[in-house]
Amino acid sequence: GWAILAGMLLVPQKIIHERVNPISWVLQRLYHPFFVAAMKLRYVTLTVAVLLVLSTIPPLIGLKATPLVGPWLAERFPALARALPGLGREFMPPLDEGDLLYMPTTDPAISVTKARQLLQQTDRLIKTFPEVHHVFGKIGRAETATDPAPLSMVETTIMLEPDRTRWRKRRVERWFSSLPEGLKKYTGLTYFWPEVRPITVEELSYGWTAPDGTNVPGLDDVVAFPGVTNAWTMPIKTRIDMLSTGIKTPVGIKIMGDNLATLGGLAERIAAEVRTLPGTLSAYPEKTVGGKYVEFDINRDEIARYGLRVMDVQDVILTALGGMNITQTVEGLERYPVNLRYKRELRDNLPALRRTLVPTPAGAQVPLTQLAEVRIVEGPPMIRSENSRKTAWIFVDLTTTDVVGWIDRAKALLAERVEIPAGYNLVWSGQYEYIQEATSRLKFIIPLTAVVIVLLLYLHSRSWFRTVVVLLAVPFSLVGAVWILWLLDYHLSLAVFIGMIALAGLDAETGMVMLLYLDNSYERFKAAGRMNSIGELWDAIHDGAVMRIRPKTMTVATTFIGLVPLLWAEGTGADTMRRLAAPMIGGLTTSFIMELLIYPVIFMVAKQFELRRLQRVAAT
Incomplete structure (x- = not known):
């Protein structure tokens, strides 16, 4: 093996000219009729090229x-x-982390017992799916001061079966499904587009419709309980989103104002309207009121009759109900607080609370009901504030990844049907914040990059004509990039834009090389005195174009070999890589064809005017 490699690299090889190279000969034969047709119908070719660019x-x-x-x-x-x-718009394509996070929200007044039952029921139902490996549920907050989760928020981490071959299979209708089985098998269509495949994470979450019209339920259908609003996401993604925006769903609506009751009413109306929009899975408004609290209204006249102060009554309430740390115990190297409070049966209902005894300075024991009115009142379960204003949140989960398109439709709907009072305003949050931030940066970076590229091309070529011709490769490549995104039903995202930027750089490079070959051939013919007629100009352009066919084909072929397998990639990060590769594949296809046909035509149109001008000058 090493001897063969050394022989190939170290032994001098005879360079085969393009005209006798068998691969070049075949490519030139295939290219020649298209070149002749484009050059004969130059203005038709240019018109078709413009129409193709406009078709995007x-x-x-x-x-x-x-x-x-x-x-x-x-x-x-x-x-x-x-x-x-x-094309829809999203920040980044969905990242398959391999696990799911189920985050339903229920009424803030739910009891601990009912919340625990709800968690156990949902966990058992989720575990019945064969794609689920383990289920870990948590309700309420952790034992830390940094976790503000209320009792109404459930977090269930669903660890999926890592071996996707064990997942249920489903039949997918393809464009070739009506063809005979033998033809599909021997043409390899089912290898690239299998008609039977494992279900996706999205189908596991929301179900799917079989070819016969049968609706197969997903996780969301099985755990649909009254009063519970479901949200399905990924564990890592959710943590990042909640740290940066506080929103656990793809879209969040923040309503800012002064009055909590007004905020709650607005949130209910807005949530009811956005539920009617196509693409909405659920819309849950956080309750600004509805929390249950035990209120002690101390009667100051009554406590004065017994010689008590307000603080005396409050200390009894604090000790009996909330508990008071009176000391601590040391167990080896560990310290534990000793908390004093009433037994649960003496503090879990209003009659028992009213019978709580308060000691007086005279040594008597007075029931709390004689000193204060004890009642249950409603209040805000949690008061959110942002920019020093009270805020109500609406969590919206979507069945579509076109976040910007959905928000545009939601804005139009709310402007028509919901009147926002003076002093109140809406702020769209979630992924939309990322998109807005990325868009504002790209609006500055892309024009700056374009200006730098134009200046570099001009400094290299010293000709605005050559610079413009090279830049024409960019719209030529966008033809294939846009249409393949439409064909694959991909949305515009950062991954797509990165792919397009890489495509533009590659096409500008190949366009510059194509123009270099045409220029060299033109100058060579001119130096040899063979630039005296349109026919000789034609021969010079043909000679330069056919010399470029093999390098151009090699560039496109090697890029295809490297990128096409990404379209069928599976696993974590595959969605992002597919959206990065798709515009490059589509764009290289159209730029390969259009550069080989349009560049010679543009060069011919420009140089024939120059040739005629020189002929007129020579004649005079």
Whole structure:
């Protein structure tokens, strides 16, 4: 093996000219008729190229939003309008962490016993799914001052079966499903697009519809309890989101104002409206009121008759109900507080609380009911504030990943149906905050990067014409990038933008090399005195273009070999890699074709005017 490698690298090899290289010869033969057709129909070719670039507008922003002809086409061809709704927008594609986090929310007045029963019931139901390996549930807050979780918030970590081959299978309708089985098998279609595959995490969560129309329930259907609003997410993602925005769902609506009752009413109305939007799985408004509290209204006149102070009564209430640390015990190296309080049966109901005895300075024991009114009142279970204003939150879980599109529709709906009082305002949170922050940065970075690239190209070529021609590779590549995103039903995200930026750099590089080959061939013919007619200009352009066919094909082929397998990748991070690779694959396909055909045409149109000008000067 080493001898063969050394022979290939160290022994001088004879360089085979492009004209006798068998691979180049085949590629040139295939390229020649297309080159001739494009050059003969130069202006038709340029018109088609412009139309192809413009064809990216309907799939990008939607047919209805397309200027000029979009509304007319959408009205006459509604099926086409439904097929071209525009690419959605999201911050990042969903990351499959391998586990699920179930975070339902229920009434804040729920008791500890009922909350524990709810947690146990949901855990048992979730464990019945064969895809679930283990279930760990927690309700309420942990034993730490940094966990503000109320008793109404459940967190259930669902560890999924790591071996996806053990998951249930489902049949998927493909575009070739009606073909004969033998044809599908021998063409390899079922290898790349299997008709039977394991279910996805999304299908496990929300269920799916079989080809025969049967609805197969998911986790969300099984744990649908009255008064419980479900939310399904990923453990790590949720922790990051809650630390940065406080919102555990993809979208959060924060209502800011002064009055808690008004905030609660607004939250209820807004949640009811957004539930009607397509793509909404659940919308849960946090209760600003509804918490149950035991209130002790001390009668100052009565306690004065017994010679008591308010502090005396409060100390009894504190000791009897909340408990008071009176000392601590040392067990080896560990210290434990000794807490004094009444037994549970003496403090778990109002009659027992009213019978609590309060000692007087005279040594008598007076029932608490003679000194204070004991009653249960409603109040805020939790008071949230942001920017020094009281806030009510609405948690919205979606069945779509097009977060920006959903928020745009929600804003239009709320502006029409919900009147926001003066002094109150809405703030959209969750992933939307990430998208807004990333968009504001990209609005600055992308133009700056474009200016730097243009300056570098100009400094290299010393010609604005060459710079513009090289930059034409970018819109050529966007044709394939946008259409493959539409075909794969991918949304615009940071991963997609990174793929497009890499694509633009690669296409600008290949476009510069293509222009270099054309320039070298032109200058070589001109130096040899063979630039006296349009026919000789044609020969020079053809010679430069065919010399570029093999390097261009090798560039595209090697990129394809490296990127195409990512489209069928599975596992953690595969969704992100697919969205990064897809625009590069689609863009390289169209730029490969258009650069080989459009660049020679543009070069021909520009140089023939220059040639005619030189001929007129020579004639005079």
